[in-house]
Amino acid sequence: MSGAEIQISELTDPADPDVKHLLVELALDEEAAYDHPRLGREAIVASTGPVAPVFMGENHVFVARDAQNRALGVVWCVLFDPGTGLEGEVAELYVVPEARGRGIATLLCRRAKEFFQRRRVTFACVWTREDNPAAIKAYRSAGFQPTEQAVLTWLPLPGR
Numbered sequence: 001m002s003g004a005e006i007q008i009s010e011l012t013d014p015a016d017p018d019v020k021h022l023l024v025e026l027a028l029d030e031e032a033a034y035d036h037p038r039l040g041r042e043a044i045v046a047s048t049g050p051v052a053p054v055f056m057g058e059n060h061v062f063v064a065r066d067a068q069n070r071a072l073g074v075v076w077c078v079l080f081d082p083g084t085g086l087e088g089e090v091a092e093l094y095v096v097p098e099a100r101g102r103g104i105a106t107l108l109c110r111r112a113k114e115f116f117q118r119r120r121v122t123f124a125c126v127w128t129r130e131d132n133p134a135a136i137k138a139y140r141s142a143g144f145q146p147t148e149q150a151v152l153t154w155l156p157l158p159g160r
């Protein structure tokens with residue numbers, strides 16, 4: 001088969017049974033690849049619904065304040081469910097320079113994790129850099145770990 005024989009078109013029927021079949025097979029392949037609790041075909045078929053063309057998200061911001069009510073740090077959590085289960089992301093984490101090194105980011109990250117637990121997310125993530133050891137330690141102490149998956153990104157930068 002050559003690429004010239006392949007046509008790609010956007011799905012118009014969200015409940016297309018062929019697409020549902022592909023998504024179920026994908027989920028079964030994926031769960032076989034990881035050492036996580038498995039749902040099995042029946043549960044995956046039941047939970048694979050039409051692909052909603054639109055979905056909403058939520059922003060939740062938690063602020064650390066001192067006894068004088070000064071805001072010292074913030075963690076911004078995002079929730080969204082594209083139809084595959086509720087996901088969480090720590091979008092931003094910041095502590096003012098004069099309050100750093102006192103465990104505030106650690107407390108904020110733990111609060112974020114508790115929030116994700118309470119909302120029963122299926123998955124939560126955060127983006128950071130290896131050259132930010134304080135952030136890595138704060139996230140790790142809340143239970144975030146390096147992922148076993150490969151994450152690839154594309155940035156719409158000029159020349160790329």
Ligand SMILES: CC(C)(COP(=O)(O)OP(=O)(O)OC[C@H]1O[C@@H](n2cnc3c(N)ncnc32)[C@H](O)[C@@H]1OP(=O)(O)O)[C@@H](O)C(=O)NCCC(=O)NCCS
Binds near residue numbers: 093096138
């Ligand atoms: C990253 C940041 C949020 C950390 O805030 P913080 O309140 O100082 O962090 P904590 O005091 O909770 O420290 C977390 C851990 O890092 C350690 N740590 C703190 N500063 C450190 C440094 N400069 N180098 C290495 N480790 C450091 C702490 O000892 C603590 O480790 P422990 O759990 O083993 O005791 C803060 O530096 C910041 O706002 N930076 C700019 C924004 C940023 O980088 N945000 C994260 C983007 S993903």
